[in-house]
Amino acid sequence: MKAVVYKGPYEVAVEEVDDPKIQDPTDVIVRITSTAICGSDLHMYEGRTDAEPGITFGHENMGIVEEVGSGVTTVKKGDRVVMPFNVACGFCDNCRAGKTGFCLTVNEPGTAGGAYGYVGMGPYPGGQAEMLRVPFADYNCVQLPKGEEHEQDFAMLADIFPTGYHATELAGVQVGETVAVYGAGPVGLMAAYSAQLKGASRVFVVDNVEHRLDLVKDLGAEPINFDNGDAAQQIHDAVQAYGVDRGIDAVGYQATEPSGEEQPAVVLNQLVDTVRHTGGLGIVGLYVPSDP
Ligand SMILES: [Zn+2]
Ligand SMILES: [Zn+2]
Incomplete structure (x- = not known):
């Protein structure tokens, strides 16, 4: 698939990368219909973080579910979904307290919080790409009405x-x-x-x-x-x-x-x-x- 790849300060390119695959039974793969460029992407783009070349940006993502892992129960192929930018498990102490930005299981031990396509936020490629792997999909997909209405408004539900x-x-x-x-x-x-x-x-x-x-x-x-x-x-x-x-x-x-x-x-x-x-x-x- 094609994806936006960070090459170095002030340089990104649309390149061919590997398609995402179901890695865990709780994953889904979403075909992206809208993704936004965030101000926090610009910190990485301008070389103002430790982001390494090769990362695909994009934490404000929505699309149509393309493939569903065997352990996913509430998300179906064809569902229209938007993903909150924080990748979260839903079952750790912090997630259960509603503090999903500080999930304890989705990043390195000793850190808290994960996100798509963001430096230091775990091994999750971003959605400025044709497709996105969404872990713990039952927890990380917000269901939207089917169709194409309000596409840009719903994209604002990922982060802004x-x-x-x-x-x-x-x-x-x-x-x-x-x-x-x-x-x-x-x-x-x-x-x-x-x-x-x-x-x-x-x-x-x-x-x-x-x-x-x-x-x-x-x-x-x-x-x-x-x-x-x-x-x-x-x-x-x-x-x-x-x-x-x-x-x-x-x-x-x-x-x-x-x-x-x-x-x-x-x-x-x-x-x-x-x-x-x-x-x-x-x-x-x-x-x-x-x-x-
Ligand atoms: Zn953002
Ligand atoms: Zn958690």
Whole structure:
């Protein structure tokens, strides 16, 4: 089959690779119909992780089940499914506690969590390919209505929407509260939308890219451009209080100062300034163990 293969910093190629095979009875093989490029793929693409050449990217995947292992009971050939980006077993202590991002059985002993096509997240090729092997398929396939409707919307269920929603869970957003989201990329916008769904009274989203800030306005949230002065101060002035109730990091370590200079901790420090004492933080931006 054809797949996107990482060759080195700023270089990927579509190449012929081996078709995935059923390796365990609990696997299925999915023929990919949609797969997305994530901001976290760009960390690898730009050579800002330990990813080795040869890896196939793609952790936001959906498609049609092509082949089913003998131990799979709820997924059938022909089912239309989307796969959450974390590969998880469903039976370890962390999975049973609902913390599937920290599955204890899908990666090297002593580590927690697996994902498709991601450095350090286990031996699972990504789905920027014609086909994908899905382990523990009964647990890792989310069933979708058959057909072709809402294809792009459903693809957002692999990572972008649940990750944004999860940020509001981590931050503890409650009805009536004020929320600041750093980063108006897809995850930040979904975090803002999730905060609105939870009944937040005011939602601020910080960025300096105008077309992203326009989307913030479209959502009915309040754009804050950090090129116009300290974002925390702008938000304090808007709420006329020392800080908002909840803060969310949807940026990660490739964050920039207003000067344009990269500073990996700038969003974390800004959140400390932005959120009131005893408020809550949701950090879903990516921080990697090594930045070559
Ligand atoms: Zn992603
Ligand atoms: Zn598990």
